[in-house]
Amino acid sequence: MVGDKLRLVIVTPERTLLDEPVSALRFPLYDGDIGILPGRLPLIGRLGCGELKVTTATGEQHFFIDGGFVQVLGPTVSLLTHRAVPVANLSAAEAEKQLAAASARVAKTDEEIKTKLADQQRARRMLALATHR
Amino acid sequence: MAKARKIIKRLKAVRNVRKITRTMELVATARFKKAMDRAVEAAAYTRKISEIVADLSQTMAGEGSDFTHPLLQQRESEKTAILLVITSNRGLCGGYNGGVLRLTQQRIREAKANQVDTKIEVSGKRGIGFFKFQKIATAASYTHFEDKPTFEQVDELASRYIDSFIRGDIDRLDVAYTKFETMSRQKAVVETLLPIGKLQQTTVAAAEKPKTTVEYEFLPSPREILEEIVPASFKARLFKCFLDAGVSEQIARMVAMKSATENADGMIRAIRAQYNRARQSQITSELSEIIGGAAALE
Numbered sequence: 001m002v003g004d005k006l007r008l009v010i011v012t013p014e015r016t017l018l019d020e021p022v023s024a025l026r027f028p029l030y031d032g033d034i035g036i037l038p039g040r041l042p043l044i045g046r047l048g049c050g051e052l053k054v055t056t057a058t059g060e061q062h063f064f065i066d067g068g069f070v071q072v073l074g075p076t077v078s079l080l081t082h083r084a085v086p087v088a089n090l091s092a093a094e095a096e097k098q099l100a101a102a103s104a105r106v107a108k109t110d111e112e113i114k115t116k117l118a119d120q121q122r123a124r125r126m127l128a129l130a131t132h133r
Numbered sequence: 134m135a136k137a138r139k140i141i142k143r144l145k146a147v148r149n150v151r152k153i154t155r156t157m158e159l160v161a162t163a164r165f166k167k168a169m170d171r172a173v174e175a176a177a178y179t180r181k182i183s184e185i186v187a188d189l190s191q192t193m194a195g196e197g198s199d200f201t202h203p204l205l206q207q208r209e210s211e212k213t214a215i216l217l218v219i220t221s222n223r224g225l226c227g228g229y230n231g232g233v234l235r236l237t238q239q240r241i242r243e244a245k246a247n248q249v250d251t252k253i254e255v256s257g258k259r260g261i262g263f264f265k266f267q268k269i270a271t272a273a274s275y276t277h278f279e280d281k282p283t284f285e286q287v288d289e290l291a292s293r294y295i296d297s298f299i300r301g302d303i304d305r306l307d308v309a310y311t312k313f314e315t316m317s318r319q320k321a322v323v324e325t326l327l328p329i330g331k332l333q334q335t336t337v338a339a340a341e342k343p344k345t346t347v348e349y350e351f352l353p354s355p356r357e358i359l360e361e362i363v364p365a366s367f368k369a370r371l372f373k374c375f376l377d378a379g380v381s382e383q384i385a386r387m388v389a390m391k392s393a394t395e396n397a398d399g400m401i402r403a404i405r406a407q408y409n410r411a412r413q414s415q416i417t418s419e420l421s422e423i424i425g426g427a428a429a430l431e
Contacts, residue, residue: 011181013284013372015174029352044185045352046361069362071185073347080181080365082284 006038008054010063010079017084020056025077027052027065036077043072047081049122051129062087064129066122092130099123137415140408147404151397157225158390164280165383171281172313172376179369186362188347193355202363204295207328208304213250215272215294215303216240216323219310219378220260222276227389229311229382230259232321237309240323241269252303256375280383282375284368291368298327310374311381319381326370329363 008025010018026035028050047070052063068081102119105112218237220230237253244251252272255261261274278286297303306327311319351358 011178013175013178013369014171016177031353034352041350042347043350043352044188044355044358046358069182069185069358069365071181071188078181080178080185082288 004038005075006036006040007076008079009076010052010065010081010084012081012084018054022054022056022077024055025053027070027079029070036072038075040072040077042074043070045070047079050125051087052079052084062129064090064126087129090126090130092127095123095127095130099127137408137411140404140411144401144404144408147397147400151394151401154390154393154397158387158394161383161386161390165380165387168280168376168380168383172373172380175369175372175376179366179373182362182366182369185358186366188349189355189359189362192349192351193359196355202359203299204327204363204367205329211247211249211304213252213303214244214305214307215252215254215297216244217254217306217308218256218260219278219308219374220255220257220263221378221382222258222279224259225389226382226386227392229385229389230257230263233309233311234260234263236321236323238267240307240309249305278375280379282372282379284372287372287375288368291364291371294327294371295364295367303327308371308374310378311385313377313380313384316384319384324374326367326374329367329370 005021006023006025008018008020008022009016024035024037026033028034028048030046030048032048033050034045047065047068049066050064052065054061054063064083064085064087065079065081066083068079070080071078099120102116102123105116105119107113107116216237218233220233224230241251241253253264253269254273254275255264255271256275256278258276261271261276264271275290294303294306298306305325307323307325309321309323312322312324313319
């Protein structure tokens with residue numbers, strides 16, 4: 001099972017964004033970052049939102065991913081996410097606007113507070129990525 | 134010359150119509166190719182989701198815990214339902230809208246007979262016009278799903294359905310749309326998306342991948358992943374309905390415009406023959422008039 005290469009497949013509902021061999025990658029799970037190296041045991045996990053760092057033979061690529069699932073099976077890593085945007089395409093102004101909108105929302109029930117916090121966190125991470133690239 | 138002139142005018146009109154239908158056919162072909170590409174690309178997501186669901190259910194069956202989720206549960210009595218009708222914004226696509234709307238009417242009658250309070254939501258101007266004409270009240274209507282529905286648009290709709298289903302506002306969600314089966318076959322269907330047919334989903338996924346069990350590590354527990362993946366799978370399904378409808382619409386338009394062009398070709402041929410005959414008879418009558426005139430002078 002141990003190979004020296006990983007294959008990363010990023011699938012969004014609209015299309016397959018990326019399908020290429022990589023040497024390592026790092027992305028957020030629901031409770032923190034996880035790094036995947038070749039030879040990882042099978043895994044199914046829930047993604048959080050944040051930065052996906054892909055290390056390939058030619059260099060590094062950065063994406064912003066927003067929730068979804070990951071499946072590691074053999075050398076193949078499949079990331080199913082609602083949205084994956086290359087960090088270079090993120091706009092800080094847009095993220096700020098989202099953060100402001102999320103913060104301004106009045107949350108009354110537990111459910112609303114939870115989504116508000118999640119939205120705020122997502123916008124903050126997006127903002128951080130957009131400004132520090 | 135009066136009759137021949139009239140025929141020429143008609144010939145020109147038919148020729149112009151032919152130009153339009155021919156262009157529409159070409160446009161529909163190009164759009165169909167794009168829509169098809171999108172549908173094929175989107176299929177990867179649905180496939181992956183069902184793969185993970187299959188793996189999850191296998192593991193959970195192994196652990197002896199059952200596979201339940203609010204979205205999977207069949208309600209004992211179905212009192213309220215939403216029927217989402219997906220039609221096109223534009224006409225001139227043959228029986229595409231007719232097929233879906235006919236089926237919808239049938240479903241509405243059934244629902245009335247079973248005393249299910251069905252709210253109707255329509256996407257597409259054609260459907261909206263139809264229900265207005267039939268004086269059937271619609272709960273909501275959308276016209277922003279063009280031939281390129283984005284996931285974000287569908288997501289918004291899907292989240293609302295999930296919420297109201299879990300809250301218990303609706304017991305069932307049906308979608309009437311044109312399912313894309315093959316290039317030459319599209320069928321108008323009414324599918325029940327909520328509750329998600331549990332058996333159907335797992336058997337489809339299981340049939341796809343008859344493989345040995347893999348020992349997965351689950352982060353977090355399978356149950357929590359399941360809670361997230363069931364809504365995702367529903368969203369992917371609803372999205373697929375819209376994509377299918379888009380592809381089918383373009384195919385329907387392509388076929389309709391193709392036969393319209395062919396029909397125009399036939400008409401042009403017939404009119405041209407008619408014109409030639411009229412012209413001939415006109416010349417003959419003029420000739421005989423001249424000859425008659427000349428004979429009278431002698």
